[in-house]
Amino acid sequence: MLGKTAGGLFWMFRYLERSENTARLIDAGFRIALTRPDGADDEWASVLQTAGVADLYRSRHDELDAARVIDFLLRDTSNPSSVMSAIAAARQNARLVRTAITREVWEAVNDTYMILKQALARPVAPRNLPGSLAMIRQQSALVRGALHGTMLRNDVFDFCRIGTYLERADNTARILDVKYYVLLPSISQIGSSLDNVQWETILRSVAGQRAYRWISGGESSPIGIADFLLFDGRMPRSLRFSVGKIATNLSYLEREYDHRHHCHDLVEALSGRLNQTTIEHVFEEGLHEFIVDFLADLGQLGAQIDRDYRFQG
Amino acid sequence: MTKRPTFFDEMTGNTDGARRPYQPYEAWFRSEDLRELRKKSIEAERFFRRTGITFNVYGQDEADERLIPFDIVPRIISGREWARLTKGIEQRVRAINAFLYDIYHRQEILRAGRVPAELISRNEAFLPQMIGMPPPGNVYTHIVGVDLVRTDEDEFYVLEDNARTPSGVSYMLENRETMLQMFPELFSRIKVREVKDYPVQLRRSLAACAPPAANGGCTVAVLTPGIHNSAYFEHAFLADHMGVQLVEGSDLRVIDGRIAMRTTRGYQPIDVLYRRVDDDFLDPLNFNPDSMLGVPGIMDVYRAGGITIANAPGTGIADDKAIYSYMPDIVEFYTGEKAILKNVPTWRCSEPDALAYVLDNLSDLVVKEVHGSGGYGMLVGPAASKKELATFRAKLESKPGNYIAQPTLALSTVPILTQKGLAPRHVDLRPFVLVSPDRINITPGGLTRVALKKGSLVVNSSQGGGTKDTWVLEE
Known part of the structure; x- marks a missing residue:
């Protein structure tokens, strides 16, 4: 191609x-x-x-x-x-x-x-x-x-999927970042109820309000929502899910082309971080800081994919 | 006293009934509801827009992707008529390739005085870079579009040979696809020869001209000037249907004496490049230095046998309008036979006698620019206003060598579907010819272009013309 x-x-x-x-x-x-x-x-x-x-x-x-x-x-x-x-x-x-x-x-x-x-x-x-x-x-x-x-499920399909999930991960991360102040104040009181309308907005903007209700048993908490959007591997717009998809599709390319690039190392590191971090840890270190780092890594990954697969020369 | 219609109508033959090739269709048409057919017509337009069969108009923004209007009444050619046409086309295309080989080698035809030498040497379409270089398989024109017009039951004329990068074949294919979708029952009733193999034949034909550097397989690619080119849709269409890459100059570079394309796995060499970029823009090192569309150094790779360029650079010398008038001589010179297809009588305005005649009869003639295309810079005498005639007269007098003139041909008509039912409109026909070292392949049919305006003789899409599906009957 x-x-x-x-x-x-x-x-x-x-x-x-x-x-x-x-x-x-x-x-x-x-x-x-x-x-x-x-x-x-x-x-x-x-x-x-x-x-x-x-x-x-x-x-x-x-x-x-x-x-x-x-x-x-x-x-x-x-x-x-x-x-x-x-x-x-x-x-x-x-x-x-x-x-x-x-x-x-x-x-x-x-x-x-x-x-x-x-x-x-x-x-x-x-x-x-x-x-x-x-x-x-x-x-x-x-x-x-x-x-x-x-x-066909070949390299063409892989590049389509990588584009989709890179954009999606970026979007979900931004939503969380802009809204983190809503989630943040009540973080010390885990289990406290949240401004209903605000958290509904967050979930609505990622098409997740119903799914979250099912998963959370109807109880919503800031930490629960953040966990859902960052780390829930079942949620198709969470960071873990999206990055997991990018990693999978990049690994298909690695296999099809029989060649490993630097972007493969980057995505492995990124998804490793998402898999090993807990929501409690994120809130301890700061949600905003976590997301800023994530967005930077994601941007770097996108640029590396561009270089490794010669999008522009 | 009323004048009888002087235009040959291909459906009726100017009688009350239908000519034999049209009889089954006409019977079907009579049994159909006119309103339903008009609905189909609108459906067809939607189909074309969805598929993206549009062309861009130069100088207008992307919002102005235009559709070439499609008329749902097919143009029908009998098997017998087609057999005769193909013989003539094949003869002509062979002669064109022989002429090109000769012109770029020994120039026998000039020595024999059958074509004036200055017509070649001073012609911009003649490329000195091609002298003494036989293209792979000795094929110059891998793809030719021969524009034909009909004036009577048995009279066909060649209006123009398109030996550079003829376009329109995607319309031939999509028009048929549209008809098959809209009127499947028609095709079970009437046996029409298929056109759908064209892309496969094209790929085969190109691959048969692999350059010396190709080893074994043959990688074909289509070179497009890019997404903003008016024919981009066709370039993408052909690449897609052949199953080959569609490349731009920016995807290519010279590596180890080959032209290579930048892929996700690194650079890979191309064997045959079907280029839809004009000669002038092909290679900034050898031609127009400002071109961003081509590949620097491709001519050197070509001359060293590293790639096949289709059509070969320099083929424009064969379809130049100044050369056109010599085609009967050219056919005879190389094939030893009289030309089967007629040439339109042509006055070369560079010759004083001819110029005098043309100026005297301007309102009866069609005058064309020697290097023009697309129906621009053309005068249709009988349809022109006094002012237009006067303007053109001045142009002719100041630069006679730029023009040729031809009689206004009584172009045949084929009906189109209008609000009030069928109405005759003038048509031409462009069959597509594929040339490979061992054979010439002509797809049965071609592109029928139709002037949608009543009485108009200009069929070019850039001037408001439309297209029709063209049927060649099985016989």
Whole structure:
């Protein structure tokens, strides 16, 4: 496979994952703004921060206005992380790697692009927002389904998965980092109940509210949620799960190419750390510090994969 | 007194019924509901958009990926008609390859005075770098698209030979795919020859021209100028259907005398490069130094036998519009036979007598730029306004050598589906020809381009033309 193609697949799936994550962030922020109008501004600020576009937003707008933030995150093509930008970038990459993906995957991505382009041609009214966000999630599921149902399980597939999980791990870590102050104050009192709405938002933005309820037996605690998102190997958006997937797919590449790269050492070290650390330890050392380190390691891993598989030369 | 229609209609033959090749289709059409068919027509457009069969328009942003309109009424050619056409095409393509070999070697045809020497030496399409270098398998034009027009029951003319990088074959394949999806019952009723083997044949044909440096296997790749090129879809389509890599200049470099592509496992040599990049942009070291699309040094690797470039550089000399008028002589010179396919009579405006005639009859003629393509820089006399005629007259007088002129051909028509039912529109035909050292393969059918505007004779997609599925009947 061409290095450029591997890079195109990797980024195509990063962008697809990003569009879905941004849609979930909007959904969670919108939910909170509905239920407690007075705390809405803080919520939108943290949504922008999680999406990594707080500075960009401030350079464009003076006020933190719900309609503007939503529009910025959903449709603004000058915001590279907006849903529309991410989908357009995913499709552009899909065109680049057209020969590596099946017709079904290409059509699912192309359809998604065309449908969103039409649906997001004008600002979305609040009453239509839940529908639009649901549609974005559905389209993501469609692409994923096409990928799983039609693609050969070879190096092409591996690069798609690595892109997906790198973006996902990055996203979950950011959500936790932005929200850590919510989880933090009550940490000394393990088992204390948490601001309901706040923790619901966290779980909602990773599509984990129901799953957590099942696992926790209905009792929620800060340490429980953090553990769930960091270390629960059953949770498909947790750091351990995502990094585990990256490690597995990289090991498939190692086997298929019969060659071990530096990125294999990096991912092994990272997943080793996640497997050996406990949530109690994380809270002792500081959740924020843990996540900052994690994000740095993840960034380094991404760059190493890019080099090892010659995405750019 | 009303004038009888002078255009040959391929469906009716200008009678009340249908010509024999169209009879089964016409019977089917009459039994169909017009509204349903129009719905199918809209469905087809959606199908094309989903599949991404679009072309980019230069100078416009990515939002403007256009569709080439598709008409659901097929263009039908009988087996007998096709047999005759293929003979003519094969003869012509053989002559083109022989001509290219000769022009880049002994130049017998110039010595014999059949083609003027200055037409070659002063032609930009002639590449001195190709002199004395036989391409692998002696094949110059691995892929040729011969543009044909029909004027009558038995009259076919070659309008133009495309010997550089002819495009449109993906439309031939996707048009058929669309028809099969929309009207499966038609294909069980009427036996139409298949086109779907084209990509396999193309790969085989390219692999048959492996360079000396290839050992055993043959790695083929398609070179595209990139995602913004107007024909990117086709480049990706062909690479995908052949099962080969689609590369850009930035993926390639010269390593140990070979052209190698950057893969996830390191650099791997390519044996045959099907390039969809013009000669000029192929190699910044040997041609246009500003090109970012090609591979520096590829011409040197090519000349040393490290790679096969398809089509070979320098083939443009054979499809130049100035050379076109000599094609009957060229065919005769190399094959010893009269040309089976007719050439359109052509006035070379570089010749004073011809220029005088052209200026006198401007409103009856089609005038083309010698180096133009895509229907740009062209005058269709009968359809032009007084002002356009005057502008063109001035152009002709200042640079006569830039132009050739041809009579306005009475292009045949094939009906398209309109709001009011069937209506005749002018068409042309581009069959695709694959050349390998031991055989010439012509896919039965080709790309039918149709002028969608009533009365228009310009079928180019860049000028609002559409396409049709082209059927060659089993017989």
